[in-house]
Amino acid sequence: xxxxxxxxWWLVVVRGVAAILFGVVALAWxxxxxxxxxxxxxxxxxxxxxxxxxVALADKVAPSADRAMTGLLGVVSLVAGIVAVTLPEITALxxxxxxxxxxxxxxxxxxxxxxxxxxxxxREWLLFVSGxxxxxxxxxxxxxxxxxxxALVVTIAAFALLWGIVLTLVGIRLRTIGKRLAAEAELAxxxxxxx
Numbered sequence: 001x002x003x004x005x006x007x008x009w010w011l012v013v014v015r016g017v018a019a020i021l022f023g024v025v026a027l028a029w030x031x032x033x034x035x036x037x038x039x040x041x042x043x044x045x046x047x048x049x050x051x052x053x054x055v056a057l058a059d060k061v062a063p064s065a066d067r068a069m070t071g072l073l074g075v076v077s078l079v080a081g082i083v084a085v086t087l088p089e090i091t092a093l094x095x096x097x098x099x100x101x102x103x104x105x106x107x108x109x110x111x112x113x114x115x116x117x118x119x120x121x122x123r124e125w126l127l128f129v130s131g132x133x134x135x136x137x138x139x140x141x142x143x144x145x146x147x148x149x150x151a152l153v154v155t156i157a158a159f160a161l162l163w164g165i166v167l168t169l170v171g172i173r174l175r176t177i178g179k180r181l182a183a184e185a186e187l188a189x190x191x192x193x194x195x
Contacts, residue, residue: 012171014051015164016165016170018047022160023156023159024157026156027153027154027157037095038085039085042082043081043085044081045078045084046077049074051074052073055074056068073109076102080101084098099138099141102138103134103141111131126173127170129166
């Protein structure tokens with residue numbers, strides 16, 4: 001999984017930026033209706049899913065377990081996005097459960113990725129934080145579903161901002177590690193060739 005994410009660091013950054021944009025739009029639009037929130041979430045989840053599935057299918061070099069984990073996360077996002085966009089008349093409570101289920105599944109999968117990368121990355125805690133935030137949001141939404149639409153918007157928007165920032169930082173860190181490892185490999189090849 002480490003090599004896969006080091007080569008595809010931009011995937012993590014794209015997902016982070018999309019989450020930040022979703023959070024900013026949701027917070028900046030205080031009178032957002034449930035229909036608008038459903039559509040906004042659906043578009044975000046769909047884009048997130050398409051990017052993850054495309055990368056999982058395109059990267060033939062990565063181990064199949066890594067591709068499967070990325071693809072599964074993408075499929076979960078795609079399904080949540082499709083449900084939200086194709087069924088915009090769903091109630092706020094149904095939307096809340098769709099978002100909560102997506103958030104719990106995404107959090108569990110991200111914690112699994114962080115666990116697998118713990119020996120590759122020095123600061124994999126950012127991935128654990130990202131997964132933990134997602135899991136915490138999902139559980140909070142399942143536990144307190146009747147807090148009201150505005151509280152729902154603020155909670156989801158705040159989560160999206162935090163999650164987006166963490167994902168973006170993880171992506172930048174992956175890029176830095178990838179460059180360092182490539183430079184070390186180049187140096188090792190040069191040393192071997194000199195011998």
